Amino acid sequence: MVLTGPVAALRGALGFLSRIPVGRTDEDWEAFRRTPASMPAVGYAIGALVALPVAAAALAPVRVQSLAVGVAFAAWLSLVTGITHLDGVADVGDAAVVHGDADRRREALKDSALGVGGTVALALVLVGLVAAGAAVADVATRSLADAVALVVLAEVSAKAATAALVCLGDAPHEGLGSALTAASGPRMLAGVALVTTPAALAGGAVLGSGGAGVVAGVFTAATVVAALAFAWARSRLGGVSGDVLGATNEIARVVGLHAGVIAWTLS
Template sequence: MTGAVAALRGAVGFLSRLPVGHTEDGWEAFRRTPAAMPAVGYALGALIALPVVGAALSPVRVPAATVAVAFPAWLYLVTGITHLDGVADAGDAAVVHGDADRRREVLKDSALGVGGTVALALVVVALAAGATAVAELARFSLVGAVLLVVVAEVGAKAATATLVCVGDAPHEGLGSALTGASGPGALGWVALVTAPAALLGWPTLGPDAVAPSLAVLAAAVVVAALAFAWARARLGGVSGDVLGATNELARVVGLHVGVIAWTLS
């Protein structure tokens, strides 16, 4: 198995619940190849978009509210809830009083606090609201709706990969296993793999599809920058929980920004 194939297989195994198997070689190749994250984001995004496609092609009208329920349920069935755990832990750490050491203690605490509960609720509600907006868009342009879901997923994975490249973990764990194996030099490969997402809609929708895609990717960059700044200031570095939270936040923000940009284009 070549290094690239092993990295992609490892990325699918780590970022989803798809039955590809888990091997030591795959994990090692994946953690040394951050670009594998956005690379598998294309396929995961297409898979995640199935509820939107099914509702749009259904012979009976499916309410957008139904898609709002089905979309998150299907997404987490495909990707698992590991990243949501990062949202919960980061939410608890964000509201706790104390220094970076105290916040890192909260990250490691398995108990769910008020901050984590609110963070989880906001992310899931925002995801459902984004799915509603995407479902409404699908009534006018199914290709455009699927495009936004795919680009948002690629952007979320690119945001996470960016933190892996530029971040340093404050303690041993998943964060150190990923950030310790790569450096800023890997950012070029992440950008190279992510860039085609901006042009995915061009062949079928023309140049008007580029602006919304660029907006989604720009939103992912902003989320990554804010997550990095917060983690460095409040936690002393990028932990595994921060990586998971970044993935979830970048996806949600990307969906909303994409729909707004599509509406304005």
């Protein structure tokens, strides 16, 4: 059956942003690339699925160490979403340490060999993800609902940050980045904001009296990551590439999780 409109866009987004076996047709891909709001829209389902190790540990009859939960969280996330975006982190890390003009940095993005910059970038993201999973596990010992809400908020905000770059950016060369940015524009940011709003409202309600601060912390963190990634990509690469989009998704998730936990602890 051929799906059209929002349903096809959501299926295309799930097929592209996760390894959930929904199947993916050319029509789904076309609908997805023309609908950046589908990215944060599927963040709700992906976030809930990614939170399963945290929930399982909190509900286990014996205490599970937070660090073990953090490792399981990172591993499970890779199984659910794949490692394609981590490749973007590695490529951007390699490009970031290149001395020279934008052409040389773009060459580094296309180089399949992993350099020092990419290794450090990957290590920081993975260590940050394990630490974030452990911190969320500690939250779950006091409130499982709050912990799940944090994970979902971070996932939706990371997808919204990536979608914002799609709406605002132009790609420096043909590829995944150009396929997405060419079909979007600044006016589509309204759709991204509309789809993201329920996460903020529901998250604030679940998290209680300090919920507004936690929501603000998560979304502010993702926004800062997106702004820095956009500025760096324009000045250093000449535009937003597919690797930049993938790296933004991964970094915004990690930073959003940590910001959310800190805000929750202070609330």
